Amino acid sequence: xxxxxxxxxxxxxxxxxAHAPVNQTSQDEAEDQDGTDQxxxxxxxxxVPQGLPNIALSKELLYEFLLSEIASQRGNDMLxxxxxxxxxxxTRDPRLAMRAAHLALQxxxxxxxxxxxxxxxxxxxxxxxxxxxxSSVLLRxxxxxxxxxxxxxxxxxxxxxxxxxxxxIYQMLATYPEKEAALKLLRxxxxxxxxxxxxxxxxxxxxLVSGDGELALNEVRQARNLRPEWDTAASSExxxxxxxxxxQGLDVLRKFLSSYPDAREIRLQYARALLDQKxxxxxxxxxxxxxDEHPDNPDMAYAIALISLQLNDLKNxxxxxxxxxxxxxxxxxxxxxxxxxxxxxxxxxxEAIANYREVKGGEYLVASQIRIAYLLSKRGQLAEARRQLxxxxxxxxxxxxxxxxxEAQLLREANxxxxxxxxxxxxxxxxxxxxxxxxxxxxxxDKIGKPDLFEKLMRKLIKIxxxxxxxxxxxxxxxxxxxxxxxxxxxxxxxxxxxxPDDASIxxxxxxxxxRxxxxxxxxxxxxxxxxxxxxxxxxxxxGEVLWVRGxxxxxxxxxxxxxxxxxxNEQLQTVIKKFxx
Numbered sequence: 001x002x003x004x005x006x007x008x009x010x011x012x013x014x015x016x017x018a019h020a021p022v023n024q025t026s027q028d029e030a031e032d033q034d035g036t037d038q039x040x041x042x043x044x045x046x047x048v049p050q051g052l053p054n055i056a057l058s059k060e061l062l063y064e065f066l067l068s069e070i071a072s073q074r075g076n077d078m079l080x081x082x083x084x085x086x087x088x089x090x091t092r093d094p095r096l097a098m099r100a101a102h103l104a105l106q107x108x109x110x111x112x113x114x115x116x117x118x119x120x121x122x123x124x125x126x127x128x129x130x131x132x133x134x135s136s137v138l139l140r141x142x143x144x145x146x147x148x149x150x151x152x153x154x155x156x157x158x159x160x161x162x163x164x165x166x167x168x169i170y171q172m173l174a175t176y177p178e179k180e181a182a183l184k185l186l187r188x189x190x191x192x193x194x195x196x197x198x199x200x201x202x203x204x205x206x207x208l209v210s211g212d213g214e215l216a217l218n219e220v221r222q223a224r225n226l227r228p229e230w231d232t233a234a235s236s237e238x239x240x241x242x243x244x245x246x247x248q249g250l251d252v253l254r255k256f257l258s259s260y261p262d263a264r265e266i267r268l269q270y271a272r273a274l275l276d277q278k279x280x281x282x283x284x285x286x287x288x289x290x291x292d293e294h295p296d297n298p299d300m301a302y303a304i305a306l307i308s309l310q311l312n313d314l315k316n317x318x319x320x321x322x323x324x325x326x327x328x329x330x331x332x333x334x335x336x337x338x339x340x341x342x343x344x345x346x347x348x349x350x351e352a353i354a355n356y357r358e359v360k361g362g363e364y365l366v367a368s369q370i371r372i373a374y375l376l377s378k379r380g381q382l383a384e385a386r387r388q389l390x391x392x393x394x395x396x397x398x399x400x401x402x403x404x405x406x407e408a409q410l411l412r413e414a415n416x417x418x419x420x421x422x423x424x425x426x427x428x429x430x431x432x433x434x435x436x437x438x439x440x441x442x443x444x445x446d447k448i449g450k451p452d453l454f455e456k457l458m459r460k461l462i463k464i465x466x467x468x469x470x471x472x473x474x475x476x477x478x479x480x481x482x483x484x485x486x487x488x489x490x491x492x493x494x495x496x497x498x499x500x501p502d503d504a505s506i507x508x509x510x511x512x513x514x515x516r517x518x519x520x521x522x523x524x525x526x527x528x529x530x531x532x533x534x535x536x537x538x539x540x541x542x543x544g545e546v547l548w549v550r551g552x553x554x555x556x557x558x559x560x561x562x563x564x565x566x567x568x569x570n571e572q573l574q575t576v577i578k579k580f581x582x
Contacts, residue, residue: 170202504533
């Protein structure tokens with residue numbers, strides 16, 4: 001009789017579990033961690049609960065079981081959780097404990113879940129799943145020490161699968177917010193298994209996110225010594241080296257491929273790393289090899305095409321782009337955009353416009369329309385270019401503002417400055433706080449002789465965006481050019497330099513400010529820095545003028561003449577030369 005009742009209880013339980021949602025957050029979160037997508041793990045086998053209790057199904061137990069299930073179905077979470085937890089404690093049945101844990105997790109009652117998981121673990125000490133779930137929930141609750149004890153027991157109980165277990169332990173610890181504490185725990189666990197490559201690899205990953213690059217490199221190299229064929233470890237070593245020793249990282253991948261030439265993911269990583277290091281020809285060779293191995297992959301042809309464009313190999317670029325298009329690349333609009341770029345590089349403007357017109361959507365739609373407008377304007381068809389821009393439907397305010405600014409730029413290049421200002425100002429009325437529009441409208445106001453409006457708009461921009469270095473620079477430089485309010489102008493350009501210390505144009509403004517302030521030596525020093533960063537004709541004009549005034553006339557002449565040779569049409573440079581050396 002008692003045996004029949006026990007079987008009945010088990011049947012009821014299995015039926016309930018089949019209909020109940022199982023919370024797998026801990027497992028799912030672990031599998032999503034970055035850097036583990038290349039790891040292949042065996043599917044875990046379903047556990048058979050051990051040590052099932054021989055307990056009669058009394059009326060009280062049956063009533064409590066049904067009450068808990070009905071409460072769960074009707075959304076009465078507390079009654080369901082309390083009932084299932086009480087059943088698990090009374091019966092010590094691991095299946096009931098598992099059910100109680102799932103219910104508690106389903107409703108976000110972590111403490112109740114921990115209690116149920118401990119009952120499950122104690123009722124079935126052989127259950128690896130119980131220990132793994134308990135460890136995960138303890139970690140999510142911030143109970144690192146308790147989780148560590150469970151993880152140590154898990155490893156001890158399942159030593160034959162220590163490799164997979166260390167991968168899963170790393171995945172769990174990777175989500176723990178206190179990275180250094182998580183690293184310390186994993187190192188302690190790994191020390192007990194010095195021959196487990198996965199343990200060293202996990203320590204390396206946590207060390208990297210904790211900022212200990214040296215430890216990360218040492219540990220991943222130990223993992224590679226233990227498992228030389230493991231592509232994930234080779235990939236990790238290259239990634240660790242990428243920041244400070246990129247060539248060494250490339251060497252790691254290259255040597256691995258020499259031993260394991262069929263490691264496709266490593267070859268793809270190697271090709272991308274070469275591309276990052278601007279080793280375009282070698283990168284193209286690697287992508288070509290991948291393309292030869294996978295001729296139906298349009299992404300490989302696309303990558304080869306873009307690299308060929310970078311190498312100015314236009315013939316090969318065109319062939320690969322058309323190949324990517326013929327193979328049905330998911331984003332043909334992108335391919336058409338780059339075919340347009342290629343046509344522009346060949347100076348075939350009709351073909352470029354035709355390709356750009358084929359872009360019907362995607363991230364390059366607006367860019368394509370802008371290129372069409374630019375090419376039309378270049379032909380002298382400014383009115384048609386403007387219509388082209390005005391017909392484009394920007395996806396958001398940023399794109400709408402961008403289109404307006406491009407239209408103003410075309411007008412400015414056609415010397416239609418007042419019309420450019422009107423276009424910008426009308427758009428600014430619609431988007432009064434758009435920082436890019438404010439800047440461009442202010443600059444155009446200055447161009448058409450509205451200095452007060454220029455200053456008003458720049459000060460508004462600075463108020464909206466206090467870290468806008470170019471706004472401080474533009475306002476300060478304009479005051480310096482007018483030789484007005486020099487102390488205030490210097491404060492503005494020095495603030496700009498503080499915000500953008502490597503900007504050559506701002507260095508030029510500061511150097512020019514020193515000149516206006518009579519500090520010639522400081523001016524020359526700053527202008528030399530600016531000129532070294534960007535040898536444009538405006539900076540050459542300023543540097544030459546300050547050198548001339550300081551008495552270094554021969555050097556000034558050399559700088560001017562060299563810059564004039566490279567920029568013969570620059571008006572500012574010609575003006576300063578006529579002024580001092582007619």
